[in-house]
Amino acid sequence: xxxxxxxxxxxxxxLTLDGLPRTILTHILDTAESFMDVGExxxxxxxxxxxxxxxxxxxxxxxxxxxxxxxxxxxxxADVVNLNIATSSQTKGEAILDTxxxxxxMHADMFIVRHAQSGAAHFIARNVAPHISVxxxxxxxxxxxxxGLLDMFTIRRFKGEFHNxxxxxxxxxxxxxxxxxxxxxxxxxxxxEVRVIAxxxxxxxxxxQMGVKVYHDLEAGLHGCDVIITLRLQSERMKGALLPSAQExxxxxxxxxxxxxxxxxxxxxxxxxxxxxxxxxxxxVADGPQSVILPQVTYGIAVRMAVMAILxxxxxx
Amino acid sequence: xPASLPDANTLITRLADAIAPTLTPNTFIVGIHTGGVWVAxxxxxxxxxxxxxxxxDISFYRDDFSRIGLHPQVKPSxxxxxxxxxxxxxxxxxxxxxxxxxxxxxxxxxxxxPASIRLAVLVDRGGHELPIRPDFAGHTLTVPSNQNINLSxxxxxxxxxxxx
Numbered sequence: 001x002x003x004x005x006x007x008x009x010x011x012x013x014x015l016t017l018d019g020l021p022r023t024i025l026t027h028i029l030d031t032a033e034s035f036m037d038v039g040e041x042x043x044x045x046x047x048x049x050x051x052x053x054x055x056x057x058x059x060x061x062x063x064x065x066x067x068x069x070x071x072x073x074x075x076x077x078a079d080v081v082n083l084n085i086a087t088s089s090q091t092k093g094e095a096i097l098d099t100x101x102x103x104x105x106m107h108a109d110m111f112i113v114r115h116a117q118s119g120a121a122h123f124i125a126r127n128v129a130p131h132i133s134v135x136x137x138x139x140x141x142x143x144x145x146x147x148g149l150l151d152m153f154t155i156r157r158f159k160g161e162f163h164n165x166x167x168x169x170x171x172x173x174x175x176x177x178x179x180x181x182x183x184x185x186x187x188x189x190x191x192x193e194v195r196v197i198a199x200x201x202x203x204x205x206x207x208x209q210m211g212v213k214v215y216h217d218l219e220a221g222l223h224g225c226d227v228i229i230t231l232r233l234q235s236e237r238m239k240g241a242l243l244p245s246a247q248e249x250x251x252x253x254x255x256x257x258x259x260x261x262x263x264x265x266x267x268x269x270x271x272x273x274x275x276x277x278x279x280x281x282x283x284x285v286a287d288g289p290q291s292v293i294l295p296q297v298t299y300g301i302a303v304r305m306a307v308m309a310i311l312x313x314x315x316x317x
Numbered sequence: 318x319p320a321s322l323p324d325a326n327t328l329i330t331r332l333a334d335a336i337a338p339t340l341t342p343n344t345f346i347v348g349i350h351t352g353g354v355w356v357a358x359x360x361x362x363x364x365x366x367x368x369x370x371x372x373x374d375i376s377f378y379r380d381d382f383s384r385i386g387l388h389p390q391v392k393p394s395x396x397x398x399x400x401x402x403x404x405x406x407x408x409x410x411x412x413x414x415x416x417x418x419x420x421x422x423x424x425x426x427x428x429x430x431p432a433s434i435r436l437a438v439l440v441d442r443g444g445h446e447l448p449i450r451p452d453f454a455g456h457t458l459t460v461p462s463n464q465n466i467n468l469s470x471x472x473x474x475x476x477x478x479x480x481x
Contacts (some may be wrong), residue, residue, distance in 0.1 A: 010386075016335065030390075030391070031391055033393065034374065034376075034391040034392060034393045034394075035377075036393070037393060037394065038377075041427055041428055042427065042428055042429050043426075043427035043428075045427065046377035046378065046379075046424075046427070047377070047378060047423065047449070048377045048382055048387075126419075309377075309387055310386070310387055313382055313383070313385075313386030313387040
């Protein structure tokens with residue numbers, strides 16, 4: 001049984017993009033498109049989720065993801081409660097399910113879950129009441145589906161189609177839940193060539209089996225690309241000596257204007273944030289005309305609105 | 318009963334004739350997706366309206382969202398002018414319960430405060446559940462609640478009303 005789909009094939013939870021059919025991905029992207037103008041109106045709200053309670057359960061700190069989920073929920077007129085559990089009851093030793101049960105007893109309708117452990121959102125989804133939906137806002141190294149979706153939305157907005165693109169994901173794929181979500185989504189949406197470009201020490205074993213082409217040389221990998229996704233060098237997650245130094249990394253894998261010139265002239269540059277300027281990306285590229293990093297943030301709100309609206313509409317009140 | 322449904326294109330001409338004397342330079346025509354937009358497009362041409370045409374998808378304002386969820390094909394609303402102080406002519410194909418019109422008015426007010434809103438429908442089929450009545454109706458009849466009137470459009474743009 002697929003935990004994140006209802007028996008009729010509609011979305012029940014959003015936990016991972018792995019195994020989600022193209023129809024659902026496209027439906028989310030199309031719905032996000034129609035939420036795009038809400039942020040520009042006199043009243044930046046639609047009444048869709050009026051009376052629903054959405055809990056942001058952040059077991060791991062995050063500013064941007066939590067804020068965009070909060071704004072998205074508020075633009076749908078939901079009531080939002082933010083819980084930074086790393087600093088509250090977890091430190092008092094409360095088990096995750098006790099936390100969740102207590103919040104469910106407060107009549108929660110949806111949980112947005114961020115956790116350092118892979119599988120945490122799945123675990124909660126498996127144990128919640130039938131009317132509650134769970135959205136994975138990042139679990140360990142495993143998955144970050146709304147980030148993957150907003151990246152697809154960004155690509156579609158700037159490039160129109162997926163079927164004629166070459167997309168490169170550059171950097172710390174090993175520690176990146178974002179990269180996994182992107183690869184699944186790009187493949188499902190029909191991108192013919194997905195490349196990962198990274199030093200051997202920052203690639204998970206068997207990454208080729210996800211249907212990607214592996215490059216260890218940035219210059220060779222960027223040649224002819226339409227979309228370049230730079231990943232954050234997750235130095236805080238790095239255990240042991242995977243890299244000599246950040247300076248060394250920038251020398252070989254940092255995206256500079258000279259290296260960007262090897263991709264197609266109209267290539268776009270993306271980054272899930274937060275950026276390490278001068279490590280994985282040069283400031284001149286990050287702030288340059290080919291960068292779509294700030295539009296990604298704006299689109300993230302519309303995409304999260306779409307996910308929450310689709311999930312909340314699928315449950316019976 | 319099906320044979321008695323009038324020709325949609327004749328009704329639109331009749332509707333335009335009724336609306337024409339009330340039109341001001343400040344009038345902004347807004348059609349409700351999908352059938353209302355088809356009717357509004359025709360009226361926009363027949364009335365030689367100089368303002369752009371607005372379209373509204375009320376999916377995010379429906380009162381039955383929590384029961385039936387989001388419509389699978391939501392289209393963006395497109396209101397190209399500032400609504401503040403405008404006279405709006407809201408156009409739909411069929412008036413039934415009035416809930417679509419209520420949702421449309423709620424959405425319009427989130428874009429600004431219009432001076433007035435008037436409602437034009439191709440067919441008023443009765444069965445109202447809210448105190449909402451059309452200012453202009455191409456045709457008025459009573460249809461049993463278990464039947465629906467649908468407006469469809471052929472590739473050549475020809476509009477047809479059917480009862481099912």
